[in-house]
Amino acid sequence: MTELARRVEHQVLDSEIEALLIEAELIKAHQPYFNSRLKDDKSNIYLLISKEKFPKILRVRKTDLSKKKYQEKLALFGPFASSYRLNELLKIIRPIFRWCNQANQKQNKACLYHHIDLCSGACCQKISEEEYQKDIQQLIIFLKGQKKDLLKELEKEMLALAKEEAFEKAQLNKNKLALIKEITSNKYKLKSDLILPNFSQEENKEALIHLRKILHQDGVVGQNQEFKRIEGYDVSNTMGQNATVSMVVLTNGEADQSQYKFFKIRTLNTPNDYQMLQEALKRRQNHPEWGEPDLVMMDGGKGQVRAVAKIWQSQTPVIGLVKNPDRLVICFKNKEKKDALETKIIQLQENHPTLKMLQRLRDEAHRFAKKQHTRLREKNLLK
Numbered sequence: 491m492t493e494l495a496r497r498v499e500h501q502v503l504d505s506e507i508e509a510l511l512i513e514a515e516l517i518k519a520h521q522p523y524f525n526s527r528l529k530d531d532k533s534n535i536y537l538l539i540s541k542e543k544f545p546k547i548l549r550v551r552k553t554d555l556s557k558k559k560y561q562e563k564l565a566l567f568g569p570f571a572s573s574y575r576l577n578e579l580l581k582i583i584r585p586i587f588r589w590c591n592q593a594n595q596k597q598n599k600a601c602l603y604h605h606i607d608l609c610s611g612a613c614c615q616k617i618s619e620e621e622y623q624k625d626i627q628q629l630i631i632f633l634k635g636q637k638k639d640l641l642k643e644l645e646k647e648m649l650a651l652a653k654e655e656a657f658e659k660a661q662l663n664k665n666k667l668a669l670i671k672e673i674t675s676n677k678y679k680l681k682s683d684l685i686l687p688n689f690s691q692e693e694n695k696e697a698l699i700h701l702r703k704i705l706h707q708d709g710v711v712g713q714n715q716e717f718k719r720i721e722g723y724d725v726s727n728t729m730g731q732n733a734t735v736s737m738v739v740l741t742n743g744e745a746d747q748s749q750y751k752f753f754k755i756r757t758l759n760t761p762n763d764y765q766m767l768q769e770a771l772k773r774r775q776n777h778p779e780w781g782e783p784d785l786v787m788m789d790g791g792k793g794q795v796r797a798v799a800k801i802w803q804s805q806t807p808v809i810g811l812v813k814n815p816d817r818l819v820i821c822f823k824n825k826e827k828k829d830a831l832e833t834k835i836i837q838l839q840e841n842h843p844t845l846k847m848l849q850r851l852r853d854e855a856h857r858f859a860k861k862q863h864t865r866l867r868e869k870n871l872l873k
Contacts, residue, residue, distance in 0.1 A: 535549055535552075543619055544590060545589070549580075565630050567633050583629070583632070584608050588607075589626065595613070599613065601614075603871075628666075637674055641667060641670060645663075648663035693843045693846075694742060695743070700844040701844050702717065708834060711807055717784045719785075720783065720851065722738045722740070722851040722852060724736050725763045730759050734753065736752050736859035736862060763790065765797075786809070788810040791819055795820075796833060799831050817838065819835055
């Protein structure tokens with residue numbers, strides 16, 4: 491790649507937010523050959539501003555851009571490689587530009603965002619079309635990375651409003667100026683999308699051998715059992731709503747993000763971790779093409795483990811990791827009582843590679859479940 495370069499240019503920007511916006515604009519403008527993932531990846535996400543009386547701010551996948559409803563648009567930004575970082579950006583800038591995605595409905599009813607001061611009131615006729623369009627144009631200038639132009643425009647408008655003694659509107663502009671300067675300063679950082687760290691091969695090997703020894707002692711696995719694929723599961727929901735169950739995977743002890751899946755819960759809308767795990771694991775068994783796990787682990791104790799073991803048709807053992815302090819929960823069938831399930835809690839040595847590996851798997855399942863639940867909840871709020 492370096493042999494083909496004729497010159498190298500760089501831009502010094504004030505913040506990660508500006509860098510994210512400028513990167514998306516430059517890739518769209520120049521279509522660089524070596525940014526093939528951002529150009530061609532169908533999973534990449536765009537930010538679309540609809541063309542209507544009160545424009546909406548929409549996140550749209552590349553595969554959906556050709557749909558008829560997205561053909562007429564005021565502006566399009568992207569591609570953004572990380573939907574997580576785009577969502578973080580939208581959270582940060584919403585208090586400044588206060589757009590509304592419920593404005594063109596007939597009810598004229600204040601949306602949730604208006605009640606928490608993140609919407610200017612287009613949904614309930616609290617702002618004129620002209621004022622709303624002006625706010626959207628300012629948002630477009632910001633998203634193009636033209637921060638200096640926007641600051642100049644806001645400052646000029648603020649002084650004009652003060653001269654006309656429209657002090658309330660002048661104060662709003664002053665607040666906008668302050669917020670834009672704050673979020674585009676080099677002190678302001680976007681939250682990173684955490685990645686599960688991997689151990690060394692020696693630590694992974696030691697952890698897996700010790701885990702096999704523990705489970706073999708109670709007859710859960712054979713003496714020569716290998717744990718090439720371990721799946722971890724966790725539930726995330728808000729009072730039963732927008733519930734998701736994550737499935738994260740360790741391959742030979744290392745995080746394998748290409749194998750991660752999540753299940754949107756279909757049968758429940760009230761909080762019940764046991765039934766949500768049962769639904770997800772039943773559906774998991776319908777996908778042999780994902781590969782057969784050698785071990786599945788729940789984030790939870792005896793209740794979660796027993797709930798899954800009851801519906802789990804595979805011979806793959808089910809375990810859990812219970813908190814405070816972290817202990818291993820194993821589940822096995824009672825030899826004397828046919829099909830009766832027994833559970834046992836095992837205290838693992840603190841800082842042992844096996845405990846650390848299971849903690850990492852548990853924490854990653856929790857992170858991924860929470861991330862997908864938050865994404866789903868925000869998507870439904872914006873409808």
